[in-house]
Structure formats: structure tokens, C-alpha cells
Amino acid sequence: MTTIKLSRRTLVRVAAGGAAAFGAPFVIPARAQEMAKKFGFGQPGGASTEASVDIFMKPFTQRTGIEIVLDVPSSFGKLRAMVQSGNVTSSLWDLGSQQIEQAVALDMIEPIDWDQVNPGPMYPEMKHQYGFGQTYFSTVMAWRQNVKAPQNWRDFWNVKDFPGKRSLSNFPAYTIPAALMADGVTADKLYPIDLDRAFKSLDKIKKDVSVWWTTGAQPAQLLIDNEVQYVNAWNGRVGPLEEQGIRHTFNEGFLDIAFYVSPKGSPRAEKRAAMVFLRDWTDAAKQAEYAKRTYYTGSSPNLAPLLPQDKLHVFPTTPDNKAKQSLPNGKWWYDNAALVEKRWQEWKLSG
Amino acid sequence: MVAAAAAGVGAGGRARSGVLFVLPLLLVVTVCFNAPIALMLAWSAHDPPFTLKHYRELFETTIYLRVMWATVRISLATTLICGVIGYPLALWIRGLSPNARLIALALVVLPFWISILVRTYAWIVMLGNAGIVNRTLISLGLVGSPLSIIYNELGVLIGTVNVLLPFLVLPLFAAMVRVDERLLQAAASLGAPERTIFWRVFFPLTLPAFGAGLILVFILTLGFYITPAILGGGRVPMISNMLDLLINQLPNWELAAAISTVLLAAVLVANAFSARLRNRLG
Amino acid sequence: MAVRPGIAVADAGGATMRLAWPNQLTVTFVAVSALVFLTLPIVIVVPMSFSSAGTLIFPPPGFSLRWYQSFFADPRWLQAALNSVLIASAASLIAMLLGTIAAYGLVRGTFPGKRLIEANFIAPLVVPPVGKAVALYIAYAKLGLIGSFVGLILAHAILGVPYVVLLMSVAIRSFDQRIEQVAASLGATFPTILRRVLLPNLAPSAFAAWIMAFIVSFDEIIITFFVFGRRETIPKRMFTSLEQKVDPTITAIATMLVVVSVVTLIAVALLLRRGGVLRRR
Numbered sequence: 040m041t042t043i044k045l046s047r048r049t050l051v052r053v054a055a056g057g058a059a060a061f062g063a064p065f066v067i068p069a070r071a072q073e074m075a076k077k078f079g080f081g082q083p084g085g086a087s088t089e090a091s092v093d094i095f096m097k098p099f100t101q102r103t104g105i106e107i108v109l110d111v112p113s114s115f116g117k118l119r120a121m122v123q124s125g126n127v128t129s130s131l132w133d134l135g136s137q138q139i140e141q142a143v144a145l146d147m148i149e150p151i152d153w154d155q156v157n158p159g160p161m162y163p164e165m166k167h168q169y170g171f172g173q174t175y176f177s178t179v180m181a182w183r184q185n186v187k188a189p190q191n192w193r194d195f196w197n198v199k200d201f202p203g204k205r206s207l208s209n210f211p212a213y214t215i216p217a218a219l220m221a222d223g224v225t226a227d228k229l230y231p232i233d234l235d236r237a238f239k240s241l242d243k244i245k246k247d248v249s250v251w252w253t254t255g256a257q258p259a260q261l262l263i264d265n266e267v268q269y270v271n272a273w274n275g276r277v278g279p280l281e282e283q284g285i286r287h288t289f290n291e292g293f294l295d296i297a298f299y300v301s302p303k304g305s306p307r308a309e310k311r312a313a314m315v316f317l318r319d320w321t322d323a324a325k326q327a328e329y330a331k332r333t334y335y336t337g338s339s340p341n342l343a344p345l346l347p348q349d350k351l352h353v354f355p356t357t358p359d360n361k362a363k364q365s366l367p368n369g370k371w372w373y374d375n376a377a378l379v380e381k382r383w384q385e386w387k388l389s390g
Numbered sequence: 391m392v393a394a395a396a397a398g399v400g401a402g403g404r405a406r407s408g409v410l411f412v413l414p415l416l417l418v419v420t421v422c423f424n425a426p427i428a429l430m431l432a433w434s435a436h437d438p439p440f441t442l443k444h445y446r447e448l449f450e451t452t453i454y455l456r457v458m459w460a461t462v463r464i465s466l467a468t469t470l471i472c473g474v475i476g477y478p479l480a481l482w483i484r485g486l487s488p489n490a491r492l493i494a495l496a497l498v499v500l501p502f503w504i505s506i507l508v509r510t511y512a513w514i515v516m517l518g519n520a521g522i523v524n525r526t527l528i529s530l531g532l533v534g535s536p537l538s539i540i541y542n543e544l545g546v547l548i549g550t551v552n553v554l555l556p557f558l559v560l561p562l563f564a565a566m567v568r569v570d571e572r573l574l575q576a577a578a579s580l581g582a583p584e585r586t587i588f589w590r591v592f593f594p595l596t597l598p599a600f601g602a603g604l605i606l607v608f609i610l611t612l613g614f615y616i617t618p619a620i621l622g623g624g625r626v627p628m629i630s631n632m633l634d635l636l637i638n639q640l641p642n643w644e645l646a647a648a649i650s651t652v653l654l655a656a657v658l659v660a661n662a663f664s665a666r667l668r669n670r671l672g
Numbered sequence: 673m674a675v676r677p678g679i680a681v682a683d684a685g686g687a688t689m690r691l692a693w694p695n696q697l698t699v700t701f702v703a704v705s706a707l708v709f710l711t712l713p714i715v716i717v718v719p720m721s722f723s724s725a726g727t728l729i730f731p732p733p734g735f736s737l738r739w740y741q742s743f744f745a746d747p748r749w750l751q752a753a754l755n756s757v758l759i760a761s762a763a764s765l766i767a768m769l770l771g772t773i774a775a776y777g778l779v780r781g782t783f784p785g786k787r788l789i790e791a792n793f794i795a796p797l798v799v800p801p802v803g804k805a806v807a808l809y810i811a812y813a814k815l816g817l818i819g820s821f822v823g824l825i826l827a828h829a830i831l832g833v834p835y836v837v838l839l840m841s842v843a844i845r846s847f848d849q850r851i852e853q854v855a856a857s858l859g860a861t862f863p864t865i866l867r868r869v870l871l872p873n874l875a876p877s878a879f880a881a882w883i884m885a886f887i888v889s890f891d892e893i894i895i896t897f898f899v900f901g902r903r904e905t906i907p908k909r910m911f912t913s914l915e916q917k918v919d920p921t922i923t924a925i926a927t928m929l930v931v932v933s934v935v936t937l938i939a940v941a942l943l944l945r946r947g948g949v950l951r952r953r
Contacts, residue, residue: 084912109902112912116638117898120806124813141641204519204536209624249519249541251624256917263727265520376640384453384627388460408781412789415774415833418766422826423796423804426811430803475706482703492941496934497711502887503929504713507910508922512713515720515730522730555710557884561839564876568846599842606797606838613800615894630800637806650803657798658791665787 077106078309078316079129081113081302085255087275090332095319105312115141122147122303130305130313134298137212139170140373148300155314159321164366165338170298171317174326174335177294177355177364178213181258181277181287186268191291195269196221196240198247203268205244206261209251211383212372213293214241216365217271220291226365234379238386251387259285278334278353289352289360295367297335330354431654433647444648454632454649461628464543464618465611468550472558472607477600479555480562495563498556510549510620513540517548541623549617554610558603565599605664609657629653714930721923728918739924749921752904756890759821759905763828764885770829771836771885772878778837779844790837797834801894809898819901827895832885839884843877844870879940 080096082088088111096107110117113133121127134142142148151171158166165172180195182188186203189195195205195217207214216229218240224233249267252258258270259277262285270277277287299317301310319325326337327345336342336356343357351357355364372379448454483494501509516522519536527533539545569592577587615630622628629649636646716730721739723732743749771793778790796804808827809818817823847870855865871878893907900908906925913919 111902112897114638116641116802116806117809119641119643120809120898121813124810126813126816128813128818145641249538249623253619253624254914256914260727260918264518266514266518377642380635380640381451381453384457384632387625388453388456388627408777408786409783411777411781412774412783415770415793416789418770418826419792419796419830419833422808423830424792426807427795427799427804429810430807475702475709478699478702479706482699492937494707496937497707499883499937500930500933501710501713502883502891503933504717504926505907505910505922505929506891507893507907507914508717508926509713511728511918511922512716515716515728516712552709552713555706560880560883561842561877564839564880565842565846567876568843568873598845602838602842606835609794609797613798615801630802633800633802637802643806646803650799653800654795654798658795661791661794662787665790 073308074105074312074315075306075308076104076312077108078131078305078313079108079110080313081110081118081129081132083113083133084111087333087335090329094325094328094332095316099316099319103315105316107316118142118302119145119147125304127302127304127306129302130309131299131316132302133173134170134300136296136298136367136369137372137376139167139298139300140369141376142300143169144373147303149303149305149310151301151317152310152314155311156317158318159323160340161321161338162340165296167298170300171320172338173297173299173320174329174333174337175294175296175355176335177274177289177292177360178208178217178271179274179277179287179289179292180269181262181272181285182269183262183265184284184286188286188288189269190288192217192221193223195271196244198244201269203247204249204266205247206250206252206258206267206270207244207248208258208271209253211379212367213271215379216293216367217291218244226291229365230368230371232371232375234382238382241386274353274355275334281353289355289363292355292360292364293367294355294361294364430643431647431651433643444644445652448645448648448652454645457627457632458629458649458652460626461612464546464550464626464628465608467547468554468611469604469608471547471551472555473600473604475551476555476558476562476603480559480566483559483563484566495560498559501552502556506553506616507620509552510617513545513549513552513621517545540621541625543622543626545621545623546618546626546628549621550611550614553617554607557610558600558607562596562599562603565596569595601664605660609660612653612657717923718927718930720920721927723920723923726920728920728923739920740928742919742921743924743928746921748904749906749909749925752906752909753925755821755903756905756907759825759828760886760889762825763889764832764882766825766829767832767836767885768878768882771833771881772840772874774833775837775840776844779841780849790841793837794834796830805895805898808895812899818899819903824896824900827899828889828892829885831892831895832888835884835888836881839877839881840874843874847873 082091088109092109100106108128110129115134115138118132118134121129132148134148139148148169150168153166156171161172180189180192182203187201189197189201194201207217215232215234215237218237219229219233220226221244222236222240224236250257250261252261252270252272255273255276258267258272259280261267262270262272262277263280263283272287274287274289274292277285299320301313305313320337321339323337323339323341323345326339326342330336330342330346334353334355336346336354346354346357351359354360479498483491483498486494504512514521517539518524518541519538521539523539524533524536527537528535540548573591573595574587577591582590612628613630614628615634618626618628619631622631633646633649636642636649719732720728720730722735722737723729724734724736724738725732774793778786799807804827808823812818812820812823815823851869852865855869856862860868890905891907892905893911896905896908897911904912910922910925913922
């Protein structure tokens, strides 16, 4: 794998050199093509960032000499403040699928320069105009092994036959679809979301939800501490906990994509370096290593065979698991963000 | 008369230097606080350049009003509880011997050093569904399923009172210690019963510090973020959590700025009121 | 020594007797309960720091020093601790200096706009942390102060100022100005008045104010989050580590802080005792 990558890279260099030599008047002056010796990167922190550093960033720096400066933790507000300030120190930032739409509307990000990235094979949904699809992640059902295992959201909502406290995500985008499916809506009919129906469904389970979780670690922690018995959670948080007695399923799970975006106004040379870095992310072998550590799978269609075959059930995009899940309609969530939030808060406050 | 004259002499000389005393801090505060905040508040009237539409949106949207009211309600409750248990605590410490006082004060101050995060999680360990209290109750057969002591307003109150009580007790104690014993003794030797001495002499003398402490607790609860977020279970949105949403998630900076402005105005009013109180009694 | 409630009073014969406060029993009960309530977290956290379990469980299943080892073996924790102490010390010092002087000017002086300026000093308390954080982030980004110590120290100092101004105002106001004036008329210069007259009497309030300013800085999370770049303070690192899981190392840190503060308090108490502040007059 590595040799193929190197030689492709060498090919690119030669081609670029050749173009510069023969097409000089039509090509941007060589000086402007140079890449910065470092660039900034907004990362969420924690295990996934550490895995990124070990598997992608350190080797990249070793190979190219380009340093990557992290800004941790990365929040949407921080991104906006940075772009607002005019001093854009990061050329890459971590965003979710809904947030990309918001960021575009607020003019906070630039298109990805796909030519510069020159990626390996990627699933089409990972190649967004404004975002580089980094990994898939899923919001799934999880529970403690000593309680009755739910097969679908209907079971999850059934407090009588599946007794125990619940914890659901405080982000409506991860919980409302579950409420609809519990009420009998099939995955293909989820959008446009029927909010009234969703909240009626949520009413049935309201008093059994102890905690509305706001951080990724919470649902897993609540299960481990036996504070609650059933949660929805991101697969990367509950996957590693199988040995500690936490079970999960991708059945009726909600697949989603984490993107890397390019903040508007970053120095051109730094953005160039960042785009070149992104190419490394399409390497299936590296993605396999990353998946082994974080349980989140990358964009390469060639990834599945490289994953540990005895643990396939923990990865979101193995053919088996991918078939059981649905992707979100990012545009719908963005268009209705304010309305959803208002109704969500109202619903929670309404005793 | 003499006092007034002396005060006049003092005041004349002090009036000019009063400004000098205040200037250094004013400079720092203007650069590091006023300017950035003013910039941010400008957002509240932003888009198009000057408009009051965000304020209109704020007051017309019931959800924001409800969250603001919930925040005020919790702040008032916290203040009340802190006042009711904080005053006796300070009073009791005052009545201790110097050694005992030290230990008691140390116990009041010590929790400060446990980061607010750790303290909040300690409450979960104690009062959570799988916490000490619930496990005991269930094992004793007193309840069938865990009681929801936290992950609601009660939990938030427990957390905020626990964090803010020392903010009231310490300055109150300092003020109580400053009360001149001779005043109390004079009243006693005039034959006044304890109840009268307390309510007519001692309590009024401590009122400025008490009032200042209560207002401090109230203001701090208004802006509280971490404890309500963790102990509220996502069920007790206060203004800070709402602002976090508006700034980091939606984002709607204009509305966030409008809310901040209203909050600021409310507290400035509260502070002016407290200053008048202090002057009337101080 | 036994608890002596109430006030000392000389009776007709000149002997000292004690008057009890009204409802002494209720007062004692409420006070002790409040004290227990305040210290419950310590009672929980300290034993858990010696726990052998991987999560927060009380009572701890076994004894282990692993969480202390986890702290000292991790250079990032140690760096965070150093940063926290540095920043809190500098910030509280600045807050005390500027705040006390300003409080004196506010109480003793008369000049136009005094009310407004006082409100300005208190204002940082009011603006919710998230609002302050974003405002400072934008301002600091323009000034290039992101990730700098100076920036964070100033921000934290501003956070401590309201406490200092509030507490010291009340203390100075209660202090009879005539004593100052008498000293002045006896020829004492202001620095001397400050040292020999004001400070000893203001010491309890000053101590309370300093502690609050220090802790406000030490415990601060949100502004640090935004403005300190990649650098960490103890609470920032605690908060980000909580993103992964609840790491019992935080209980070890809390316990160590308790020990440090106990030692400090003992030292301070000895000093104050020397100054006669805690003695009952």
C-alpha cells in the first residue's frame, strides 16, 4: 500500500514540475504553490484526537516536515469566533453534518480543494463540496448486559417489558428519529420529520429518562455506573466497553458522518498543506488502524476486508451494519434548526 | 459637628484622590472587559446594522422567557436557602473559641479547593440512581426503584447551595467579628433581653454584609453553568446553558447578545438597589 | 475549649456572665447541619482518591495509590497544575491590589459617576461565562493573546475583582473613618495609615476576598477553554478528560489540594493569631 502511495505522490510531483516547466504562463507562479511549514487544526480532543495524532499526523509530519498545531477542544462557537476575528489560525476544523450547512450559511467555511487533496477512493457521500468526510459514526442503542436486550426502538420505548432508567441525547437530531421509529415510522419515511408525532412519542418515555446527555462520554459512563440501564450513544463510546458488560446493536441505528472543513480566510499556503494532509486520510490501511482504536470507520470502500474479522459487528459501515441504518437529512435539520430547538426546549420544560 | 467637619476636611482632600484610587482598575477593566463585551453586545442590535428585532424575538418567544424565569426562580431559591442556613452558621462560628473557629472556618473554606467539577460528581456518587443513598434505601427495602433526587431542580439546588454557601458565610462572619462587643454589652447592661439585643443591635449591624452576600449569591446563581448542566440531567436549562446553545450550537449570536444585555441590565439594577441598602444602613 | 455562645456581659457585681443568643439550640443545629452539608463532598472524595476501582464508587472496594501515581506520572497533569497555580496567584494578587485600592476610592471618595464605576467593577460577575468567553476570544484573537499567560491572568483578575471590591467596600465602610483622620492629624502618611491602621483591621475581609479571587481563577473553566489555546489548567484538563470518561485521577488532585489548603490555612491562622485578629475582643 505504502509503495503505491509514494509513487503516486512522486508522479504528482513530477507532473506538477512538468506543468510548471511547460505551462509557466498559465500556471500560478511557483512561489504561490509552496506549502506552509505548518498549519492549524481544530480537534475535539480525547481518544479520537489521540488516535488521529498517532496514526495520521505524526507520520505526516515525519514524512513532509509540516507541523500540525492543534486547537483543542474545537467547538462551533470557537470556529465562528476565530473566523470573525479575522485571524484564522486553523486551516482545518472538525464539524458534523448539520453544522456544515450552518457554517456555509454563515459564510464561515470555504470549499475543499479536491484537486489538491487528490484523494484515494472514497464513498460518494464523504465527498462534500465543503467538507472532507473523515469517518462514519453511528448513534445506536446500548444497554447493560444484565437487562433485557432491546431489538429495536419500539422495545427501547417499552418501559413495561424492558424496565429500567433511560438516558437519551439532549441533541434533538439524535433522539427525535429514535422517537419516530419507536412510534412505527420506518427509516425511509423519517424525513420530513413529523415533530408533533415525535414529541407525542417522547411523552411516553419522558418520566423514565433520568438524564439527557450532552457529552459523548456520558451515556457510556451512566451505563457503567448503573445510573441508567438503556441509552442511545455513539458507537465509538460503547463499542470498547463490551468486556465491561455493555452491549449495543446497529439495528435501527443512525449513521452519520464527521467532516473536516476549511475555515474561511486561512492563509493560502497553510490551506494547501492541509489539503495535502487530507489525502493521507483516504488510505485504507491507516483507516483500518484508526477504526481498531476508535471504532469509527473511514471513507474508503476498500476498508472492510482490512478490519479485524472477528469483531466486525462493532464497526458502523461493514455491509451488514450499514444495511440496518439510515443516514440523516442534514439539510432538513439545518432548515428547521431554530424551530426544532425551540420545540425541544419547550417540551423539556413542560413538566 | 466635629465629625462632620472632620469628614468634610477628609472628603475635600479625598474627593480628588478618590478618582486616582479608582483609575488603575478602571483602565484594566475597560481594556480587558468593557471593550470586548461592548463589541459582543453590539451584536444584539446587529443585522441589519441597528435593530431591536432581536429583543423583540427574545420577549416574544415564550421558551426564552420561561428559561429566564426558571433561572431567576432557582437563583431566588438558592439565595433564600443560603440565607436561612448561612446566617446561623456564621453566627455559630462567631460564638466559638478561637481554635474552634479556625477549624470551623477551615471546614467552610476547604470545599472551595475541591474543583467544582469534582464536587458535582461527588453529589452524583451520593445521590444518583446508583448512589449511596439510593442503594441503601433499596437494600433496606424502603423503595422499589431509585428516587430521583438529582437530575432535576432539586439536584441543581443542592449543588448550587453547596457551592455558594461559603460565599455568603465568609464575608458575613468577617462582618460579625467586626461588630463592637461593647455595643452589645451596653445594651445588655441597660437591661435589654437577648432577643432585643440581637434583633435591634446585632442583626442590623450585620445587615449590610448579609445583604451584599445574598445579592452576590443571587447573581452568581444566575450565571451558573456547570453545576446545573451536570446535576440537572439536561432537564434544568438555565440562562448559561441557553447561551451556550445559542453561541456554540445554533448559533444565534444576536439573540445571545440580547439575552446577555438584559441579564446585565437586571443585575445592574439589583446592584444599585443593594448599594442603596448598604448606604441606608451602613 | 467549650463553645461559648452569646456575648460576655459584666453583671452588677463585675463578674463576667454569658448571655445566650435567642434559640441557641436551633442555631447550633442548623449551623452544624450546614457544616456537615458543606463537608460531605470532601468526606466522599478523599476516600475515593485511594480507591482501587476504575470508576467513582463509594465506598471504595480496595486501597490503592494508582490515582496519585496517575497524576504524578503524567507530565500534562503536572504542567496543568503549575499553570493553575501560577495564573491563580498572579490573578488574585492583581485583583487584590487594584480592587482594594479601588474600593477605598469608592468608599471614601466622592466624584461623579461613582455609582456607575462601582457597577462596572461588579459587572464581570453578571455576564454569563459563555458570553465573556466568546467576547474575550474575539478580542484576544485580534490582539494575538490566545494561548498566552498574560491574557488569561488578566481575564481571571477581572473575574476576581468583583469579589474584592464588594468585600473590601463593606469592610472599609464599616471602618470608622475618624480613626484614619486621627492618625493623619497625628502626622501619619497614607502608607503608614495603610500598614498600621487599615490593614490589620481589614485583614479578615482581605483574606476572605483573596481566597475567593484565587479560587475563582483556579476553578475557572469556560474562559480558559476558549482563550488558553492548547495550554491546560487543572480544571480545563479535568473537563476535557471527562469527555472520555470520569477519571478518578481528579479525586486524587482534589485531595491533594485539600491537604495543601489545610497546611496553608494553618500557617495563615498562626500569623493571624499573632495579629490578634481571631481573638475575641
